[in-house]
Amino acid sequence: MRNLKLIVAFDGTNFSGWQKQSNAPTIQGELERVLGKITNNSVILHGAGRTDAGVHAYGMAASFKTDSLIPLPKLLRGANSILPSAIRILEIKEADPDFHARFSTTSKTYLYTIETGAIQSPVNRLYAVHIPQDLAIEAMQQCLDLIIGTHDFASFEASGSRDKSITTGRGSIRTLQQANVHPTTKNTLQFVFTGDGFLRHMVRNIVGTVLEVGKGRKTVQGFKVILEAKDRSVASATAPAHGLFLKKVQYNKE
Known part of the structure; x- marks a missing residue:
């Protein structure tokens, strides 16, 4: 059996997230x-994670096993010729037999985009959240500094997000190597x-709460209290899905 690794980009606007559902496009x-049609196999695809409805990706990783001998360039061309235009496989390569797109992951990078101008460009409306006001970037960064580590x-x-009856494993503990906010253009x-x-929703919940600090409705100290409370009910609303992109999935050997 060949173990194949894919890098996939997609516009999640018209999809109900990553995970397969019986009654909705994913x-x-x-x-x-598409991969099953080309390889004439029943394909079980493992993604590096699950994205919600409306979330996008520049580089989602996925893997599957197949006994098909189809050359990889032909598989890549064939799949992209059939897939909806909102989904493209950017790369397919042979992976080690024990590689698993989810369990072999070492880190992921997400981007979340905000537009602050008075009028949002309609071409950006599906990919950036519009907040038509100045935001306190320095205070927001001070909040983000608190969650590094x-x-x-x-x-x-x-x-x-997880089965809380399971007491083994890391629970809700995670390690962040990077948490930054910066201007990319005058109003972005x-x-x-x-x-x-x-x-689940961790990035969007952090952004939603940090934005309250940026708007002056909460303080940096208040954000610190929320983090230490370990209680979802004290944090702010979840930021909209369409501003979120999975940028990259990293593995040990890369």
Whole structure:
């Protein structure tokens, strides 16, 4: 059996997230359908993680095993010719037999984009969240500095993120190597997060709460209290999905 690794980019606007569903279009579902058709196999695709409805990706990693001998360039061309235009496989390569797109992950990087101008360009409306006001970037960065390192992120964990009856493992503890916000243009801000893993809605919940600090509705000290509370009910609303992009998935040998 060949073990193949894919790098996939997608616009998640019209999909119900990554994970296959029986009654809605998903990224995994479309990829499995197309790859199965070309390889004449039943394909079970493993993604590096699950993205929610409306979330996008520049570089989602995935893997599957197949006994098909089809050359990789032909598989790449064939899949992209059939896939919906909102999904493209950027790369396919042979992987080690024990490689698994999810369990072999060492880190992921997410981007979240905000537009602050009075009027949002309509071409950006599906990829950036519009907040038409000046935001306190320095105060927001002070909040983000507090979450770098290893912390219990229960305050930013969505319901259903994990089975809380399981007492082994790391629970809601994650390690972030990077958490920054910076201007990319005059009216655009971008959050960047890199970590060894992310809880469900974790990035969007952090952004939603940090934005309250940027708007002057919460303080940096208040954010610190929220982080230490380990209680989702004290944090702010979840930021919208469409501003979020999975940028890259990293593995040990890369």
